[in-house]
Amino acid sequence: MKGRSVVLHIMAERNIDFDIITDRRNTRSLKYDFTKEYGIPKDALPLWVADMDFKTSSYVQDALKNLAEHGIFGYSREQGTYIHAVKRWHKKYYGRDIQSDWIVVTPGVMFAVAAAVNAFTDENDAVIIQQPVYYPFRDAVVNNGRRLVVNELYLGCDNRFHIDYEDFEKKIINENVKLFILCNPHNPVARSWTEDELARLGDICLEHGVKVVSDEIHADFVFSGVHTVFAGIKKDYEEITVTCTSPSKTFNIAGLQISNIIIAGDDMRKRFIKTFKATGYCEPNAMALAACEAAYLYGDEWYEALHSYIRKNIGYIGKFISENLPGVTVTEHEATYLVWINFKGLGMSDVELDDILINRAGLWLDSGLMFGAGGSGFQRINVACPAAVLKKALERLKNVHTYL
Ligand SMILES: Cc1ncc(COP(=O)(O)O)c(C=O)c1O
Numbered sequence: 051m052k053g054r055s056v057v058l059h060i061m062a063e064r065n066i067d068f069d070i071i072t073d074r075r076n077t078r079s080l081k082y083d084f085t086k087e088y089g090i091p092k093d094a095l096p097l098w099v100a101d102m103d104f105k106t107s108s109y110v111q112d113a114l115k116n117l118a119e120h121g122i123f124g125y126s127r128e129q130g131t132y133i134h135a136v137k138r139w140h141k142k143y144y145g146r147d148i149q150s151d152w153i154v155v156t157p158g159v160m161f162a163v164a165a166a167v168n169a170f171t172d173e174n175d176a177v178i179i180q181q182p183v184y185y186p187f188r189d190a191v192v193n194n195g196r197r198l199v200v201n202e203l204y205l206g207c208d209n210r211f212h213i214d215y216e217d218f219e220k221k222i223i224n225e226n227v228k229l230f231i232l233c234n235p236h237n238p239v240a241r242s243w244t245e246d247e248l249a250r251l252g253d254i255c256l257e258h259g260v261k262v263v264s265d266e267i268h269a270d271f272v273f274s275g276v277h278t279v280f281a282g283i284k285k286d287y288e289e290i291t292v293t294c295t296s297p298s299k300t301f302n303i304a305g306l307q308i309s310n311i312i313i314a315g316d317d318m319r320k321r322f323i324k325t326f327k328a329t330g331y332c333e334p335n336a337m338a339l340a341a342c343e344a345a346y347l348y349g350d351e352w353y354e355a356l357h358s359y360i361r362k363n364i365g366y367i368g369k370f371i372s373e374n375l376p377g378v379t380v381t382e383h384e385a386t387y388l389v390w391i392n393f394k395g396l397g398m399s400d401v402e403l404d405d406i407l408i409n410r411a412g413l414w415l416d417s418g419l420m421f422g423a424g425g426s427g428f429q430r431i432n433v434a435c436p437a438a439v440l441k442k443a444l445e446r447l448k449n450v451h452t453y454l
Contacts, residue, residue, distance in 0.1 A: 061108070061109075061112065062108075063107060063108055063109065063348075063351045063352050064108035065104070065105045065106065065107055065108045065111070065352060066351065066352055066355040066356075068104050068355070068356065068359040068436060068437075069436050069437060069438065070105075070436065071103070071436050071438065071439065072103065072104075072105060074103065080099055080101075081096045081098065081099050081101060082096055085414075088414075090408060090414050091408065091409065091412060093412060094408060094412045094413060094414040095412060095413055095414060095439070095442065095443050095446065096414040097413065097414065097415055097431050097432045097433070097435065097439075097440075097443055098414050098415055098416045098430075098432060099416075099432070100237070100299060100304075100386075100387070100388055100432060100434075101299075101302060101304050101305075101434075102302040102387070102432075102434035102435070103434065103435040103436060103439065104302055104356065104434065104435075104436075105302075106301045106302045106303055106341075106345070106352075107301060107344070107345060107348070107349040107352035107353070108352070109344045109345070109347075109348035109349055109352070110301055110303065110341045110344045110345050110349065112344070113340040113341055113343065113344035114337055114340060114341055116340070117336065117337060117340045118337075123336050123337070124336070125332075125333045125336075126333060126334065126335075126336035126339055127333055127334065127339075128153075128155050128334065128339055131343055131347070132339060132342065132343045133150045133153060134347075135342070135343045135345075135346035135347045136148075136153055136295075136310050136342075136346055137150065137153075138346060138347065139297075139346040140295075140312075142350075143269070143270060143277070144269060144277055144279050144282070145276075145279075145282075146279050146282045148312055148314075149314070151319075152312050152313055152314050152319065153310050153311070153312060154310070154311040154312075154313060154319065154322065154323060154326075155308065155309070155310060155311075155334045155339075156308075156309050156311055156326060156331070156334075157307040157308065157309070157331060157334065157335065157338075158296070158298070158307045158308070158309050159265060159267050159294045159295075159296050159298075159309045159311075160186050160190065161309075161326070161331075162263075162292070162294050162309060162311045162322075162326070163186075163187065163190050163231060163263055163265060163294065164190040164193075164194060165322060165325050165326035165329070166229070166261075166263045166292045166322060166325075167190050167191060167194050167196055167229065167231075167263075168194055168325050169318075169321045169322045169324070169325035169326075170228065170229050170261045170318075170321070170322075171196055171228045171229050173195045173196070174195065174196065174197055175196055175197065175226075175228045175229070176196070176197040176198075176199045176225040176226055176227040176228060177191045177196045177197065177198065177199065177227065177228065177229045177230070177231060178199040178200070178201055178218070178221060178222060178225075178227045178229070178230045178231070178260075179191065179198070179199075179200060179201070179230075179231045179233075180200070180201050180202070180203050180213065180218075180232070180233065180236070181200050181201075181202055181203070181421060181422025181423065181424050181425070182203065182238055182239060182418065182421035182422045182424045182425035182428070183231075183233050183236065183237070183238075183421055183422060184233055184237045184238070184265075184421070185420050185421055185422075187231050187233070187265075188422070190231070191231075197225065199221050199222075199225045199227055200221075200422065201213070201214060201217055201218040201221055202214065202217070202422075202423075202424050203236075203239060203424060204424075205381070205392075208382065209379065209381060209382045210239075210241060210381070210382045210384075211236070211239035211241055211381070213247060213250070213251065215250050215251070215254065218251065218254060219254045219258070222254060222255075222258045222260055223258060227258070227260055228259075228260060228261065229260065229261050229262070229263065230251070230255055230260050230261070230262045230263070231262075231263045231265065232248075232251065232262055232263065232264045232265065232280060233265050234248065234264050234265065234266050234269075234278075234280055235266075235268045235269065235271070235272060235277065235384070235385030235386055236385070236386075237268055237386050237388055238386075238388050238390050238416070238418075238421050238425070238428075238430040239381060239390050240381055240382070240383045240384055240385055240386050240388065240389065240390050241384055241385065242272045242273075242274055242275060242277065242278075242384040242385035243278065244275070244278065245278045245283055248278055248280050248283055249283055249284070252280065252283060252284065252286075252287045255290065256286055256287070256290065260290075261290050261291070261292075261318070262280065262281075262287070262290055262291045262292070263291075263292045263294065264279075264280040264281060264291055264292070264293045264294065265294045266279065266280070266293055266294060266295050267294060267295065267296050267298070267299050267309070268299060268385055268386045269295065270299070270300040270353065270357070271299070271300075271357070271360065271385055271386050271387050272384065272385045273357075273360075273361050273364060273383065273384060273385060274383075274384040274385070275384075277385075279293065280293065281293050281312070281314065288314040288315070289314065289315045289318075290315070290318075291313075291314075291315075292311060292312075292313050292318065292322060293311065293312040293313070294309060294311055295309065295310050295311070295312060296308065296309035296310065297310075297341070297342045297345045297346060297349075299387075300345070300349075300353060301341070301342075301345040301349060301352075301353070302434075303338070303341050303342075303345070306335060306337055306338040306341050306342075307335060307338055308334060308335060308338035308339065308341070308342050310342075359437075360387050360433065360434055362437070363387075363433040363434075363435075363437060363440050364383050364387075364389060364433060366437065366440065366441075367380060367389055367431070367433055367440065367444065368380045368383065368389075370444045370448075371391065371444070371447075374444075374448045374451070375447065375448065375451055375454075376395075376451075377393070377395035377396045377454070378391060378392065378393055378395065378396065378454070379391070379392045379395065380392070381428075387432060387433055387434040388430050388431070388432055388433075389430070389431050389432075389433055390418075390428055390430055391428060391429050391430075391431060392427065392428055393427055393428065393429060393454070394427035394428075396454050398427075398454065400417060400418070400419050400426055400427065403417075403427075403429070403454075404417050406450055406453050406454060407429065407447075407450075410450045410453055411446045411447055411449070411450040412446055413431075413443055413446055413447065415429045415430060415431050416429065416430040416431075417429060418430065431443070
């Protein structure tokens, strides 16, 4: 396999036509092949779970093909080129130098979040999250026998979600919170937190001895300003933080299950590794290693073209909804490819809204309530799809507007 990466690099990127519609049915796709299990009509357009309807970079495809052709899939581990690739991506896109030994490879971000909950808290300890938020955060807390504490985000007059810092600090003190799971950027409210906002949270955590898991899986999809790595703001934050990154959202390889967890603090890293090893997990998936390495070494052109394409889809949905759907608004969109639509102006219950969207419009979205009580009246739509698919979805929405 030696020298393969050089061969890959001189070939051109082939997968940057994002208008192409690829049939994903009958590929074991969670998004497309499980309507029956979820009780969804067969022909509903699936714009829910956060993966994309685009082929990954051809460099990633080729790396996987090469390994498949090699035909041996024995135990594998990350090597120097892999580590170099991860560090390169961090430096180029997040402006952060990370050290090689800070990187811990795990089979996914949620695996790492759950491992961090186990490593840094004891049973019944309190863990704080900011709902509405990616719902597996709640599960990682509750399913591990920890106490869930919620700091609700609120919608400001600027049509953006904001943090109630007073409530955040009060709950940390009153509930004796030990760990904060931060979503940065934030899924589903589409915020790219500013350095000031993050620093206010970070200072509160430092003051009260709260460790932080910063889930930065959506860092490559910031459309307003630049992504701020929480741990990169201050040296003190670096010492209390587990940063979760992954090529899975960016390169549409979630099914390969790989993430890179960055932990600068030696003691924290040792504790984290000990806890996740206790699950029995040892070496990373061989295909995932090859895919991640190729993505972070050669995927720039593909990624940058994808970023522009998604930006256009975001602009399109905002315009379409404001022109065609009175009473419905799109929350100001700063990050992620998941758009947070506000249907509250229609005064419907969540059950009614879900029913009309699924059964009349034929749209499979994520109902806002899944993300916590503050998600009531909202729906999350995944716009990482060809523009023609998004147009079709929005036409379906427009057609049922009289029922809304
Ligand atoms: C904020 C956030 N974290 C984690 C994940 C899942 O990551 P993984 O598949 O690596 O566990 C998602 C997927 O949508 C997500 O939105």
